[in-house]
Amino acid sequence: MSDDASVKTIEIWADTRVRVSCRGESCRATVEWAEVVKSGLLMCFDTPVVALRTRHDEATPRLIEVVDRSTNHWASCPDATTLETRVTLAQLQRALEALLETMRTIDRYLGDALK
Numbered sequence: 001m002s003d004d005a006s007v008k009t010i011e012i013w014a015d016t017r018v019r020v021s022c023r024g025e026s027c028r029a030t031v032e033w034a035e036v037v038k039s040g041l042l043m044c045f046d047t048p049v050v051a052l053r054t055r056h057d058e059a060t061p062r063l064i065e066v067v068d069r070s071t072n073h074w075a076s077c078p079d080a081t082t083l084e085t086r087v088t089l090a091q092l093q094r095a096l097e098a099l100l101e102t103m104r105t106i107d108r109y110l111g112d113a114l115k
Contacts, residue, residue, distance in 0.1 A: 007068055009052060011037040014063040019047065024079025031073045037064055042092065044073040 012034035022029045022044075032045045037057075051065035074080040 007052070008070065009066045010043070010069045011064050011066055012043065012049075013037060014051075014054070014065045016042075017049065022073065022077060022079070022083070024077055024083055027077050027079050029073070029077070034065075045071045046073050046076055 014034075016033075016035035018033045019030060020033065022031050030047045032047055032049045033042050034045065034049070035041070036043050045067065049065075049067055049071065051067060053066040055064050055066075056062070057064055074083075077083065
């Protein structure tokens, strides 16, 4: 592992890494999403994501991984221009909560309709 100063790095929270398939129609590569420590935005990386260094956050017991910024999936994805969006973990959580509430409403409606 090199400590080359020319390598641009970014810090991510290790506990936010999620492995999925790219949604790009011509890509479908396995990628990992992770929350960037500084911005709170989610960033997509080519796999495998290799931690160049790790450290623990001073305020919490959470592990921070320093990774090579050039492994950002948008640099290699043929569908990057149609897929790239900026989303925070909080935005993703709000969207999931709204979806769950919609599902609960449908469930209540169907439950009432079947009575």
